[in-house]
Amino acid sequence: MDRPVFEHRIVAPADAIDELGHVNNAVWVQWIQEVALAHWYSVADPRHQDDYIWVVVRHEIDYLRAAFEGELLTGRTWVGEAPKGARFDRHMEFVGEDGKVRVRAVTQWAIIDKASGRPIRVPPEVIAPFTGD
Numbered sequence: 001m002d003r004p005v006f007e008h009r010i011v012a013p014a015d016a017i018d019e020l021g022h023v024n025n026a027v028w029v030q031w032i033q034e035v036a037l038a039h040w041y042s043v044a045d046p047r048h049q050d051d052y053i054w055v056v057v058r059h060e061i062d063y064l065r066a067a068f069e070g071e072l073l074t075g076r077t078w079v080g081e082a083p084k085g086a087r088f089d090r091h092m093e094f095v096g097e098d099g100k101v102r103v104r105a106v107t108q109w110a111i112i113d114k115a116s117g118r119p120i121r122v123p124p125e126v127i128a129p130f131t132g133d
Contacts (some may be wrong), residue, residue, distance in 0.1 A: 003079055003132060004078060004131075005076050005078045006039040006076070006077050007074050007076050008075045008077075009072060010034070010073050010117050011071070012067050012069055012070060020066075021068065022066035023102075028105075029059060032105055032107055033056065035077050036077060036090055040054065040076050043130060044126070044129060045125075045129070047090075051114055053111075053112055053121075054110070055112055056109055057108050057110050059107050059108075060105060062104045062110045064101055064102060064104060065068070065101070067103075073095065075094050075096045077092045078130075080132060082127075083121070084125060085110050085119075085121050086119035086120055088111070089108055089109075094104065094120035
């Protein structure tokens, strides 16, 4: 199933580099959230942005290649299959200028109704802009 792909560029700053001289694994997790939120804010209906918030419930990350200070990376993300209740999968990869994938991940997010503070079943109208349906 083809899904629309969202892209967000990041240049690895000096403070992302660890003692091994490459982007720290914890920074990749921050970037996963940054790219996912950029996708949400670029596509979601403003009313949905006001009413709902997404929280991560699971990360599965493969660290394939190192990235270094000053490197331009493209974070690519797309959503997975239909939501399961409140949960929805998001796929992510970070690619260097050489076209090689540095990190690949699948993250599971849950939607929270801001008014109640509780998870809800993902409304079809919320997910439609992300699936291309």
